[in-house]
Amino acid sequence: MIVVFGGGGGLGQALIAALLKRGETVLAVSRQPKPAVTQAKWLQVDGYESDQLHGLKDQLEGQQISGVISALGILHSNEFMPEKRLDEVNKDQLNGSFYVNAVLPILLLQTTLPLLPVKQRCFWVQLSAKVGSITDNYLGGWYSYRASKAALNMLLKTASVETARTHKQLIIAAIHPGTTDTSLSQPFQQRLPKGKLFAPEVSAERILAVTDQLTVEQSGQLLHWDGSRLPY
Structure with missing residues (x-):
């Protein structure tokens, strides 16, 4: 079984469809209700912290997990857009971005780690960004x-260093x-070069x-969509 966090988003839905196509x-x-057309199992949550994922363990009981993919992320909202200048930086936007883009993913890893196999190959992937x-x-x-x-x-x-000792x-x-045609990139698409x-x-x-x-030697790396390694 592969677990997909953020399954209701544009890229999350595409990942689910591609995985189902593979069998x-x-x-x-997801915070969104289960679409009528999908064959995926679905866990609708109010949020992604451990106490809000109490149904996850029940859903995974007896299942062998081969991978986890998190498509969670935020670039803009109804309240803010990316800051172009230093004088636009503000506490609320920093807090909101750090919470969704960094805090939630590491809490998800913390929550799911006890459910992952200790001796079998498994991947835990979070979508990141080259601009990071x-x-x-x-x-x-x-x-x-x-x-x-x-x-x-x-x-x-940092987590990859620790888990290398417990989940080899x-x-x-x-x-x-890469820049994907979803709501996250929509306000910036007109500025993109063709292709x-x-x-x-x-x-x-x-x-x-x-x-x-992915190989064990790549654990902890930031990777481009073509598989090449990106610098931190």
């Missing part, structure tokens, strides 16, 4: 999004999916192609 058993976790690379930052701007994704990458790297076949990775916006179905297949090839 995988999928448990989707400190080394690759040449344009500036997008303060809270960049910083929260950089924090995410560090949290996952577990691969923890952050994957940059740089990908359909959710394309991004989903690319993400799964990377997870297929």
Whole structure:
């Protein structure tokens, strides 16, 4: 079974469809109700902290988990857009971005780790972003999004060091999916060069192609959608 967090979003739905097409058993976790058309198992939650995921263990009872993919993330909301200048930086936006992009993923890893196999290969993947690379930052701007994704990458790297001692076949990775045609990228799509916006179905297949090839030696890395390693 593969667990998909954020299953109700555009990329989450595409991942679920691609996994089902492969014949995988999928448990989707989402704030959204189960769509009538999906064959995935569905757990609707009010939020993603451990006390709100109490039904997860029951859903996974007796199942062998082969992977977890989290598609959770926030770039903008009804209250804010990415900051272009330092004088636009504010506490509420920083707190909101860090909570969704960094805090929730590490809490999800904490919650699901006891459910993961100890001796069999398993991957735990969180979608990240190339703009979270400190080394690759040449344009500036997008303060809270960049910083929260950089924090995410560090949290996952740190967890990978610890879990290498307890779950020797577990691969923890952050994957940059490329700019995908979802609500997250919608306000910025007109500025993209031709050929740089990908359909959710394309991004989903690319993400799964990377997870297929993940090795234990890659645990803790930030990876591009083509499988190449991105700098922190």
